[in-house]
Amino acid sequence: MSELEGNCLVAQSGGPTSVINASLAGVVAEALNHECIEEIYGGANGVLGILNEQLVDLASESQQTIRALRHTPGAALGTCRFKLKSQQDYDRVLQVFEAHNIRYFFYAGGNDSQDTADKISKLAQERGYDLRVIGIPKTIDNDLVTTDHTPGYGSVIKYIASTVKEIACDNAAMGQYDLVQIIEVMGRSAGWIAAGSALAKRRDEPNAAPHLIYLPEVAFSPEKFISDVQHVLQKEKYCVVVVGEGLVDADGNYVSTASAGSDAFGHSQLGGAGEYLRGLVEESLQIKARSVSLGMSQRAAAHCSSQTDNDEAYLAGQAAVKAAVAGETDKMVTLLRGDGETYTCETGLASLSEIANGVKKLPESWINEDGVSMNYNFYKYALPLIQGEVQVPYENGVPAFAKLKMVRVDRKLPAHSFE
């Protein structure tokens, strides 16, 4: 494969994770190793910034800043949920790439973002513009196919399992007053995150918290829920419940209107799945329940993130650059787990189109028959992903994070007209 000389562009897309910036650091660090890559640009706010020709010079950032990115939550370049809509949008991306001689494009994101990357890649090929496009997996949702798991997942479940374990200590002490504790976690369409809360207890501690886990994969029945809670309270003096925000009933409808979406406004929307379950307990059993909604804190919790996850996110960034330099394009970096008893992980590649069109579901065979706990297969899968603690530096008592200077690259094109 002939060496392709030019500039590289890296951008971030979709909801942040606590390790998406570790992937960014991996891209920048690796790009420095390759002379064929001249400038290292970042796109502000994902593909939206590319359309707006908002490029920043990442090579001008200090090594300290790039290092500090490894433990900085959020998406340091900014991100977006924007989908390229028209042919005009796609053409514009290529125009910006041509204007800045972008020959390497790295896009960190989930399914939609990989789909965008795929379409940009195919258009470049069609137009004969020499461009190498490599996607970097990123999502706390862990729902990308072809990869064993996604960077971001290990950290979100490490934080949730740790938090559930801590809250359970409180409930154990206060059990007689706050009998039922509901903890709502993210996961609109799959239970990967809620399932991860199981790691708060060892498999040989079946009676420890979380006592009940409600997953979007299992149709919710209020009657069974109340009976489950009663069953736990017959044996234990408190009951810790974890619920995925995307809990649905037998007809596939979200159990709480607040989970249904974000377009309607008003009080009727208040309270998500957690508050709904709290209401059910208080109404049906006339006992005190509390609920916690961790919201954004779970995907931003760098201070309680997984070193394994962080290392793999960094590795994925590096691997993206290596693959592109080696001539690969239209691929996403994947994480491949070794076959041995000891957990190992290396990177691979899969075609972008394959990822864009698939959704990896939580295997139903990993859920126990009771529908509210996880079995050996899930533990075997998830436990290695939360090992190791990222040591975030503290300054003035709070975590210290990187902030990019965001030195703008001069614009060369007129403004884009959005349709």
Place this chain on the structure above:
Amino acid sequence: MSELEGNCLVAQSGGPTSVINASLAGVVAEALNHECIEEIYGGANGVLGILNEQLVDLASESQQTIRALRHTPGAALGTCRFKLKSQQDYDRVLQVFEAHNIRYFFYAGGNDSQDTADKISKLAQERGYDLRVIGIPKTIDNDLVTTDHTPGYGSVIKYIASTVKEIACDNAAMGQYDLVQIIEVMGRSAGWIAAGSALAKRRDEPNAAPHLIYLPEVAFSPEKFISDVQHVLQKEKYCVVVVGEGLVDADGNYVSTASAGSDAFGHSQLGGAGEYLRGLVEESLQIKARSVSLGMSQRAAAHCSSQTDNDEAYLAGQAAVKAAVAGETDKMVTLLRGDGETYTCETGLASLSEIANGVKKLPESWINEDGVSMNYNFYKYALPLIQGEVQVPYENGVPAFAKLKMVRVDRKLPAHSFE
């Protein structure tokens, strides 16, 4: 002062903090130093366990367990919100003390618990039963008088400030989609905890998150709130709001019914102050807002607790024992801040009755004129309290906590009959 020989009893009361067990460890470790203290007993579930003669032998716990208590959240002995009601209850406490030759009683808790300790102490004096009673301050609410601050407060605000800073990174990246982020924190009657979120930013970063802090001390006006949010969004691309759960309007009524209490049941109660503010933003401004309710996680977050707070909690436990052995009684340990520029803290003593009848309010002069941010005086007060990070050991990827064996001391009395 003559040496008093006998057994000691330590118990925990009220809502746990992430350092209440550090005080317990301090009591046990210090008690071992004094030969006049024979047995070291713990009371299960606070004063309720004393009534029920549920005493456990703490001297039989391993040194490892006592050490691990220092970073274990919850209340390892169990706790209660029970108030002694009748003369019969008080008499029973003394009977149990006599039966087990308890001569030293240490009670870790807030105002109500110190009041209970005071009454037990006075009854013992009245009956001529030689007993030394020392209270240990404990509350995330930081509302005890006579002490500069309370063990538990530094850790809860360290966790909240850290979490706010992390969430702000996410919002900075996603600002264009989730414009307003509401973070509800504890504090039913005072804004000490909400105010602590200010530490997420340095005082020279006025435009950083949290942008707006709503305290129970400042009467809430929906109109001003919406105007505040609009003002922030004119300057920043996102707005992070922290709200204390006990927010009240100009008439002193809680803004959300869910904050009002726990006795009523049903859906009308769903959603606290945070959800209420989210609804206001979405209704009034027709923009997307999100809310997080940290709930119990904030007072259980040992993994992000303050070393300063932890050290002081331990010190308070030790000081309680030292004071009692030296002949003091009917006192609570206080934390006294040194006058120098560099933060120092030593312990003192105050009379229990003084604490039981007072509530320390957040000084209004520490709130800026805008009513939504804290000034230099608050920073000077609070910043030292969150310094240092407790290193919690991890096992299998989650924090490892102590669990007491809870070896029961044989009962010597018939069961107590509650009225």
